[in-house]
Amino acid sequence: MARWEPNARGRLEEAALDLFGERGFEQTTVAAIAERAGLTERTFFRHFSDKREVLFGSEPMSSAIAESVAAAPESASPFEVTAATIADLAEALEGRRERALRRRAVIAANPELQERELVKLAHMAAGLAAALRERGVPDLAAALAAETGLAVFRVAFEQWVNGPDTPGLPALIRSGIDELRNITAE
Amino acid sequence: MARWEPNARGRLEEAALDLFGERGFEQTTVAAIAERAGLTERTFFRHFSDKREVLFGSEPMSSAIAESVAAAPESASPFEVTAATIADLAEALEGRRERALRRRAVIAANPELQERELVKLAHMAAGLAAALRERGVPDLAAALAAETGLAVFRVAFEQWVNGPDTPGLPALIRSGIDELRNITAE
DNA sequence: CACCTGATGTCAGTTCCTGACATCAACGTA
DNA sequence: TACGTTGATGTCAGGAACTGACATCAGGTG
Known part of the structure; x- marks a missing residue:
């Protein structure tokens, strides 16, 4: 059994897009995004270099x-x-x-x-x-x-x-x- | 006699360009810029909306x-x-x-x-x-x-x-x- | 079984930036 | 002259973004 829920990065992106849509970008804290994704703020910054990048990270x-x-x-x-x-x-x-x-x-x-x-x-x-x-x-x-x-x-x-x-x-x-x-x- | 040294904004721009050149942008705190200009950090943010703007503020x-x-x-x-x-x-x-x-x-x-x-x-x-x-x-x-x-x-x-x-x-x-x-x- | 790896957590600290309120020279006006 | 207003600045407290150092511990590897 996996130690953590899979796809942490994807969950963060999902949570961020939802929250930005609901409250707006500025009114959404990174802590709130991480919490909705079931992770911590520190982990957010391990996946994305800054708060904005969560919207731009997966562009092939x-x-x-x-x-x-x-x-x-x-x-x-x-x-x-x-x-x-x-x-x-x-x-x-x-x-x-x-x-x-x-x-x-x-x-x-x-x-x-x-x-x-x-x-x-x-x-x-x-x-x-x-x-x-x-x-x-x-x-x-x-x-x-x-x-x-x-x-x-x-x-x-x-x-x-x-x-x-x-x-x-x-x-x-x-x-x-x-x-x-x-x-x-x- | 004027209450303050004149041209606070210009002094901030000058101090910022100098310090950025000496130490780099990230290694320069806003407090340091303000201090070199003989002002406080709070006053810096009254003249420029953020730290970067001090380099772009006077473009006519x-x-x-x-x-x-x-x-x-x-x-x-x-x-x-x-x-x-x-x-x-x-x-x-x-x-x-x-x-x-x-x-x-x-x-x-x-x-x-x-x-x-x-x-x-x-x-x-x-x-x-x-x-x-x-x-x-x-x-x-x-x-x-x-x-x-x-x-x-x-x-x-x-x-x-x-x-x-x-x-x-x-x-x-x-x-x-x-x-x-x-x-x-x- | 022992060891290592790697994703995550915890915690403390720095810096950016903001809001609320205080100060006080200069200026206008009675 | 006296007095109120104005506006640039200072002081203080605090939130949020971001970082470094170290801890944890499931799963793979030898």
Whole structure:
């Protein structure tokens, strides 16, 4: 018989999302999260480096980015690879719209959490740029393609969560890419 | 005779930048900053909402952005306006390269500070997008132009501080814009 | 069976940050 | 001049985030 209930980390994430939704982020103490998960505050900080991280800890985005970039055809231009990659990310999110919205609501209600989300997006951009360089794309082009690609992703994601009935996220990404091409061509 | 030494806020900023440079951000307590400035910890938090903000508190960027956008000719496209605006920002920074580098070094050494910097850049993007909408640019185009414009700014700024002898920031911005046009056209 | 490992608990302490209240020079006004 | 107001600062108490040091003890390993 196991000494402890299994999946402590998952229980902490669950408890945190629930409590943040009920009382808000600031009004929820780490002690309260740990208690609901049947653990102690000290154990919370062994699983997450800080209180915010419990909302961001399990994002497998990085590996997905590397795979998408590697899967793009040899002939694709850097920007085409970028467009295809963020379209793939969108595809992955499309399925879990409900959970994404719930998490989004918590984050939207608190500036500290928005701060952390920006960091995660910046890491995604850095990972994308690195994957592009891996393909032989020069530094400047890789950095610009990655940053602008993530910019399109951010804007499309905003439309997706805000609009009452938007087309799917992948479709929003595609129109964002098109619109960006129009804008920069002027 | 004044009751207190003047410019408490400025003294706090000065003391903080010095101490962060000497010992690092984490090893510097707010109490130590306040003491060097001849004030108390409580007074520090009356001037800055948190410890990080002392490095970001006096950025007059927002108003500069609005002015630049307003100054652009009626005929300019959204992306042209954006390009001109970030070029103006670059112009303003070009003069204070030394201080920008010092501040940059402190920020580069600490993830918490990088987090805050991303927030400031996001606010700049939001302000730029709002100024563009003010001109009648549609929502999506305004958001995309602003986000991609700031992306160019970030990338150029990185080159500027990293490269030992780069051309000026404005020149880097211009080549970034050109490169972006090339990339998206492919 | 003895030993080690690793996830958790316990406890004390530091630092960030906030609320409530006190102080007192400068200033305006009668 | 006297007197009340204002506003920047100080003082104090306390909550919550986070960390380091050490204890515990089921389960695997030799």
